[in-house]
Structures are given as C-alpha cells and as structure tokens.
Amino acid sequence: MKIKAQMAMVLNLDKCLGCHTCSVPCKNAWTTAPGSEYMWFNNVETKPGTGYPHLWENQNLHKGGWTTKNGKLRLKAGGKLRKYTQIFGNPNLPGMEQYYEPWNFDYKSLTTSPEQKHQPMAQAYSSVTGQPMTPKSGPNWDDDLGGTHVTGQDDPNFAGLDAKALLEFQRVFMLHLPRLCEHCLNPACVASCPSGAIYKRDEDGIVLTDQTRCRSWRFCMSGCPYKKVYFNWKSHHSQKCIFCYPRVESGQPTLCAQSCTGRIRYIGVMLYDADAVHAMASRPETELYQAHLDVFLDPNDPAVCQQAIKDGIPHPFITAAQASPTYKLIAEWKLALPLHPEFRTLPMVWYIPPASPQKPEEQAGDALEHMRIPPRYLANLFTAGDEAPVRSALHKLLALRNYMRQRTFGGEEASQCLESAGLDPQTTEAMYRLLAVARYEDRFVIPTARRENAQGEDVEALKGYAGYPGNCPCSPQFKGRQA
Template identity: 55%
Template sequence: MKIKAQFGMVMNLDKCIGCHTCSVTCSNTWTNRPGTEYMYWNNVETKPGMGYPKRWEDNDERKGGWHVKNGKLELKAGGKVSKLLNIFYNKDLVEIDEYYEPWTYDYENLINSPEKEHQPVARPKSQLTGEYMDITWGPNWEDDLAGVHETGHHDPNMKNLDEQIKFEFEETFMMYLPRICEHCQNPSCVSSCPSGAMYKREEDGIVLVDQESCRSWRFCMTGCPYKKVYFNWKTHKAEKCTFCFPRIENGEPTICSETCVGRLRYIGIVLYDADKVLEAASVEDEKDLYEAQLGTFLDPYDPEIQKEAVKQGIPEDWIEAAQRSPVYRLAVEQKIALPLHPEYRTMPMVWYIPPLSPFMNALGGQVDSLSPEVIFPTINQFRIPIDYLASLFTAGDTKVIKRVLQKLVAMRTYMRAKELNKPFDKKILEEAGMTDDIAEEMYQLSAIAKYDDRYVIPKSHREDSGDMFSHQGNAGYDFMEACRSCMGGGAAADPLEYYESGFWRELDETSPKGV
C-alpha cells in the first residue's frame, strides 16, 4: 500500500449562479499576461452547450484521456512510440480558434477620431495579428443558453439523450458547470508529456507544469480530456491551473474558492492508495469507474491506515485534516458528490454535487405534505434530465444520479419539516438510505458550512523540503514576479518583451529570464 495525500475540490452546483467571479479572480491572479488572454484556468460553462473549447467533451474526436485497449490502460491519443512518431505534427491538437481568437479594441479611435456625424467606435482588433476582426465566437459565447438552439445540438452530452429533449423554449433546461483542472489521480496530461515537464506533486497531488523543462511538444493539451492544459502562444509553453499552490501551501483556499459568491466550493484532502489507481482506472465497464475510484480512497479514521500513513511520512496534521476533510465527507461518506466524466479514466479530483433545482416547481409547491411515493418518482421529471446529469457525472449510470438526488431531496424535505415543525414521514429518509443524523450533517455541510468547514487545508511542510534552490523555477510562474510593468511602478517596459527567450532579444538588454 502506497498512501498519498491528495487535494480535492467539491462544487455544489445547486448554489452556482453563474456569476463568473471565480473566472475573473483567477484570470486576474494568474492569466493576465500576454499569450494567456484566451486561457481560463477556471471557467464556468452553461450546460447544455458546446463548452470551452468547443466540444471538449467529445473525446472520440479530441482523443483526451485513457481507454482500455486489449485489457490494458492506454492513452487514447496513442502510446509513447506513436507520440514520438507524431511529434512533428500533433494531429489531435485543438487549435486556438476552437477556444477563440483573442482580441482587444481600438480604443484610441475613441479619442483621436475627428468630428463626425456619428459616435466613433472602438473596433475589435485581433491580438494574434493586430488586424481588425469580426467577432464570431468568444469565451462564454453560450452563456445562459445564448444560441443554445444551435450550439446545444453540439453538446456531446446530448448524444445519449432521446429525441424527446428538444431545445424548444418550453422544454429548456440549464445548469452551470464551473471547471478547473481536475488534478487527477491518474493524469493523462502528465503521462502524455514526452519531456517529463508535467508532474504530480508527491505531497499533495497538485499537477503542475515545469516551465523550464517544457519543450513545446503539445501532447499534454491533447492528453487532457478536460482540455485544461493551455498553450501560451507567446512563450510556447504549456500552462494550467496550479490549484493556487502558493495559497494552498499556506493553508488558504484557491482564489476561485475564496472569492466564490455562492460559497459552493469545498477544499480538503483525501488519503488514497496509489497502488490501486491503475487497477481502478482499468476496470472494464465505464459505469464501474465511479465506484472504483471511491475504492482507492482510504479511511482516515482507520487506526491501521493512520499508522501506515505516519510510517510512510504523511504528517500527522495532514491525517487530521483528512478526517475533517469536507471532500471526504461529501464524496465518500455522504456520497453526494460525483466526479466529472469518470469515463475519461483519469480519476479526477474535482467532484460535483449535482443540481436539484428547480425542485419546488416539479412538486407544484406542495412539498410539505408529500410522501416518498410522490416525491421520488418526481425526480425523473426534473427539469434537468437525469440522463443528462448521468452523462456528465456517472458515465451514463442513472441509478447513481437518482440515488444522489434522492438523498438531496430527502435532506431538504427533512429539514423543511423540522424547521417548520411539520409532520415528517421518516420513510423518505429511510428510502434514501439516510438517518436523521446524516440528514442533519449533510445539511450542515451543504447548506450552512462556514469558511473553516468548507476549507480544511493543512499547511505544507516546507520545513521538510531540502534544497529549495534546486526547486527554483520548477513550480511554474515565478517569472511573473519579475514582470515590472505588470505590477505598476518601475520602468514601463513592454510586457511582451519579457517573454521573448533570453537570446535574440529585440527590445532591451536587461537580464533575460533564467540568468
């Protein structure tokens, strides 16, 4: 048994209002540099919709993740030999236009324009070519179902749905899906990187790109089935969500979580058996992957596990944090959080509590007096089709989704009865496999959890790290600190200049990166 600690996140989708605050604060923190304009390490998609980049979920075409071939787990885009043979041209690469062509506006025209009959206009200008362009696609182009009557048909999750689901106004449904890097237990991006520049941190499972070793081979972008590894077209290096490791190491939540208006994010660690991951990711039936992944997690309350974990060097405060972990509770104990697209076989570590709304409407506002016979069949008539949720979170297994929704409904009904002193039919809880205590606990954690309950983040043990100097540059974006013009003050250098390689510099002679 090889015990590893791993950070995970749970998002409670019922609470997401699609405000994009997470995306904005993430962008301000990490991707406000040239070459990263188009990157959204955190983005919020409206589902149904094509997503970002377009049709990222269609991994029959995009070739992200793993598949089982002759009983063996193999990268969908091809193994090591095939990668080296195709290194000169990656035929499965998603081009920047599938995200969008980044643009800015010709603001100067607003000031310099001569007097005219009409107001001057700031025309959009491509940041790739500097030329005027027509905007035909952009980030969140499909926000709040905009144009879904056209784009919705391209949502790969609609493939499994019957024709009955139409995009007609009366039948429309939607939900928000905030996405970050999954920091998978079995990351296919790391496995796709020929240079070994991508790695998983031994201590906390965070997946990072070593900016110094990245050689621009681009296979990670194809390898990631969530399309969460981005290509900086200025520096020619891969970049991705860092799980805000500088904050996490200091016991603070990621910036997307910290600023989440709906307080829907939870961060904690789980202990898992690394020796079990390959086997779990290789199970034949896609629908078994969810259970298989649950099977890799270890019980932090088990004294045997604790003893072994200490022996293997997991700090004791981390074991304690694993016990208090909201991720462990929601995913393993309460089983109401589910992994996103487990069928990609990467064992993702950002899990989701599926959305229930609009629950009241489905029951016609008579929730107080309802019996389980009425409530649970109603789940099938929820606005968001069960099949759709199953396609997102359980590789199409509707049984699991129904069980989760049933629990959420039972918890709500129970709490409503309790708060209003109404009679409550205990059968509702029993049928969902719950007790009063569990319902209460679920309510505490999913509805009113405070900051310290939502984020149980043990600090990293930096005192244990040996030669910090040798790690310099490994973790990613230290060059951001040196970007004088990004930080205000100092000489106003062109930020573009900084990202040129250290040689053949065209703009100034200050010390290049790396020296």
C-alpha cells in the same frame, strides 16, 4: 498499499449562480502575460452546450484521456512510439477555431472621439494579428443558453436522449458547470509528455508544469481530455491551473474557491491507495465511479492512519483528511460525483448534481421523475451513463430539502421523508450545515506545508493548531493524553 494525500475540490452545482466571479481573480492572478489571453484556468460553462474549448468532451474528435485494450490502460492518442513519430506534427491538437481568436477593443476611440450624432464604437482588434476583427466565438459563447440553439445538438451528454425535444423552448433546461484542471490521480497529460515537464507533485497531488523543461511538443494539451492545458503562443510553453499552490501551501483556498459568491466550493484532503490507481482506472466503464470511490481510504481508520504515517504522510495532512469536507461529500455521503469518469484519469474535482425545482407537495422520490434536468443527462456528465448514483444523490438532496421545509414550517413528521433516501436526522443535519450554512473553516480544510517540521516553534501555541502532531488521534502523544 502505498498511501498518498491529494488535494480535492467539490462544487455544489445546486448553488452555482453562473456569475463567473471565480474566473476573474484566477485570470487576473495567473494568465495576464502575453500569449495567455485565451487561457481560462477556471471557466464556467452553460449546459447544454459544447463548452470551452468547443466540443472538449468529444474524445472521438480530440483523442484525449485513456482507453483500455485487453483490460490494460492505453492513452487514447497512442503510446510513446506513436508520440515520437508525431513529435513534429501532433494531429490531435485543438485549433484556434476551437478556442477563439483573442482580441482587445480600441478603447481609446471611446474617450477621444469627437462629438457626433451616434455613440462611438470600440473596434475589436485581434491580439494575434493586430488587425480589426469581428469576434465569432469566445470562452463563454453559449452562456445562459445564448448559443445553445446552435451548439446544443452537439453536446455529447444528450447520448440516449432526444436532444431535439429537450432543446425545445418549453422543455429546455440549464445548469452551470465551472471547470478547472482536475489534478487527476491518473493524469493523461503527465503520461503524454515526452519531456517529463508536466508532473504530479508527491506531497499533495497538484499537477504542475516545469516551464524550464517544456519543449513545446503540446502532447499534454491533446492528452488532457478536459482540455485544461494551454499553450502560451508567445513563450512557447504549456501552462495550466496550478491549484493556487502558493496559497494552498500557506493554508489558504484557491482564488476561485475564495471568491465564489455562491459559496459552492469545498477544498479538502483525500487519502488514497496509489498502488490501486491503475487497476481501478482500468475497470469497465460503468464500474468506474465505484472504482474511483474504492481508491479512497477512510482517514478515521486507525490502520489507515498508521500506514499513512509509515508512508511519510505528515500529521497535518492526516488531521486535515479526518476533517475533510470533500471526504464527507464524496465518500461518506456520496453526494458528489466525478466529471466524466469514462476518461479514466480519476479526476479530483467532483460535483454535487443540481436538483431541479420541486413543487412543495412532491415527495423526493416522485420529484425525481419530474425533474426538468433529465437524470440521464447528469449521468452522462458524471457517472458514464449510470443513472443509479445520480438518482441516489438527487434523492438525498431532495429529501434534505423536504426535511428542512417540514422542520421549519411544520407538517408531517419531518424525519419520515428521510427513510426512502437512506438518511437519518443526524446525518441530514450535518449535510445541511455543510451544504447551506458552513463556515469558511468548514468549507476549506487545508493543511499548511509541513508545519510540524518548523524549528523553534512555541509548542504550547502549536497545540491549538489542528495540524499539531499531538492532535492527530493516531499519534502517540494523543494516545498518551487520552490515557
């Protein structure tokens, strides 16, 4: 066993407003340079829909991620040999039509226009050719179902469902899906890069691109099944979400998480067994969700702590993992689920599925049968089609709603509705606190970079800090204090 630490994010889709506030600071901070106009390290999609870039989930088209052959993992687009033969003509690159032709408006015409009968218009000009153009697609083309009547049929998450019927006006449903790089445990982008320019850094698992080593082959772009690597058409280098590492290193959340108006985002550390990653990613499709859970290690297990110390995990990371909101939501309570585990990259941005509106008289179990968003659709999105984990997570969420409603307004014994969801009042209260009223420091538990190595620190002051080695339950200092 080789223990590593990984930064992870959980998004509670039950609370996402689709306001796009998360995308704006990200865009302003990281992708304002020429050539990066079309890059959205964080974007928010409306489902049903085909997302951004268009049809990114369709791997028959894009050939991203991994597949298995005789039980062994293979890049879907082919291994090294095939890559070298395609190095000057990558056939799996999404074209500009799958993104959009970036444009800007001629705002000057609005302010300098002479007085006239009609209001002046700002003409769109292509940022690529400089010529006047009419925008025909964009990063958010099916926003709030605006284009779903056209694109919805192509949404691959309708597999096994009657898409036509579910897109009818009276039955259609909607959810928002904010997306960023998944900082995967088994990243296909890293494995696809012939130059070794894209790498997963050891200390916290953030996946980064070394701009000086990038040779413009763009295999990372086609290899990433989430289509979260972009190519800067001016600098000719690949760029991607950097999980705001300069902020994370100083203990601050990413900009998308910090700015989220719905407070739907959680960031924490997960400990995992790096030696198990490939075996788990190779498991049969329907077992992938459980396999992914099996890679994670319990940070409160003393044996895991001891091994983590041996493997060089700094104490602040271990204490952060013990208080991690992501560990609770993913592994302890099993409320959060991975996005398209069938891509086999073991993604590390997980989602709590949205529960549809519930009538007050419905019990959690009954409500599942009448949900507007079909559990099968959510299962295609989060658990490779296996409905059981989705139903279990939704059942818990609905039981939590019922419990809080009955506890607040009276009615039957509040705890009765918890039993069928496998919950007890104590766990439910803890879930309620984290999901509904969590403080900033509960939502973001982020260790600073190697603080315990600081020289000349005031030791007394450090004792109040969660990352101080002596505050870790497995450290000799802590044990000494307990004795």
